[in-house]
Amino acid sequence: MTSSATTSSTPTPVDAETRVAIDQLLAEYNLLLDHGRADELWTLVAEDFVSHGPMGVMEGREALKAWGARRVTQDAGEVRHFTGGTSLRWEDGVLHGVTYYMTFRSTLPEPTHPASVGEFHQTFIQVDGAWKVRSRDVVAVFGGANAAAHAQRVSGAEGQK
């Protein structure tokens, strides 16, 4: 691993246990978020969790905890986050991952059509043997306008469930 070109052709392999744990972590995150359990999301991230995206910047697990507690009191419609294509790589001892996502929302005229398509760029860290999300950048590749509208609905609409 002497150059980035070499890294790409012969990456340090991610072992099966790790990949499977990350797959489960990502799926669980979506499941909680999509099923009215956003107040449990904080259990899946590290204490110094940081995220960037259409929702703005969130710093610290406590911030996600506060956001989740508020989120479950809101009615932003039915949402599903469909993910796939996770590629993982070790870089300077840190586990990085890119995961593709699609979101579906009942607030759209055609809820069966993806509202947005993009990528989660994440790092992961093991805490007491369990993998947690350390950082998450949400990159809306297509449908960014839909994502922004949803973010505004969620951030500006406290307790309207």
Next chain:
Amino acid sequence: MTSSATTSSTPTPVDAETRVAIDQLLAEYNLLLDHGRADELWTLVAEDFVSHGPMGVMEGREALKAWGARRVTQDAGEVRHFTGGTSLRWEDGVLHGVTYYMTFRSTLPEPTHPASVGEFHQTFIQVDGAWKVRSRDVVAVFGGANAAAHAQRVSGAEGQK
């Protein structure tokens, strides 16, 4: 695992061999169904298999076998089941899973647009060392009307291939 809150934050981990077997099982199920081999689906489920969904209730592997034998004689158009985001959890010794799905159908005006988006809620059981589907609830979150129309097409159209 003393309460449901604890279960969510520190679930019993699913080992790599198991998760990989379940991923393969789900992919194989879709592959057979989507490629005119529904008459082999019964090989992937337990003897006491039960399913609920837009197709109605199906009880027992023999029921799936009969359904599959009829299904391969029908022309319901080209269909693809796209799945992802599988989260697994052990609960009272039983392996549960939620998998997101999208269906695509040639019978729709725009076959590249998902016909329905939803979830498979499943349990799994190991039979002679191989994981099988023990139960499957199909929850159509979006596009339920399309799913129902397809179900009617398939159930009401014997031998019209």
Next chain:
Amino acid sequence: MTSSATTSSTPTPVDAETRVAIDQLLAEYNLLLDHGRADELWTLVAEDFVSHGPMGVMEGREALKAWGARRVTQDAGEVRHFTGGTSLRWEDGVLHGVTYYMTFRSTLPEPTHPASVGEFHQTFIQVDGAWKVRSRDVVAVFGGANAAAHAQRVSGAEGQK
């Protein structure tokens, strides 16, 4: 494994390490292709790589290397390949896989709607301990016209970035 019917009901299991390596390989292929790094794709395939699809026939890793070098000089718009549902099977000592895909393209009127939906039919081979793509057939099940239009854009448009 004495007949194809038997193969389907009791396939030789693919171990966790192998499946995880293939999942990573597929994800990495899409990541490079979707992020302007098509000139690195050749590092993921075998020397005698062969592919068939809307892009035509490609024979040999060198052909992919030449294609990738040209591809990164072209502006074919933003593209994302979303994959899932990989089923793997051993057949006469060769590892085969079917993976479902959706493509999204900025050149479509609605980039959040899949441009095409189909399957990668692939074989894999281990070279010096690392899994590589040995062959790839791209089967566009839905949206073949979009896929063909894109193929023409890419093949006919050298150096127009």
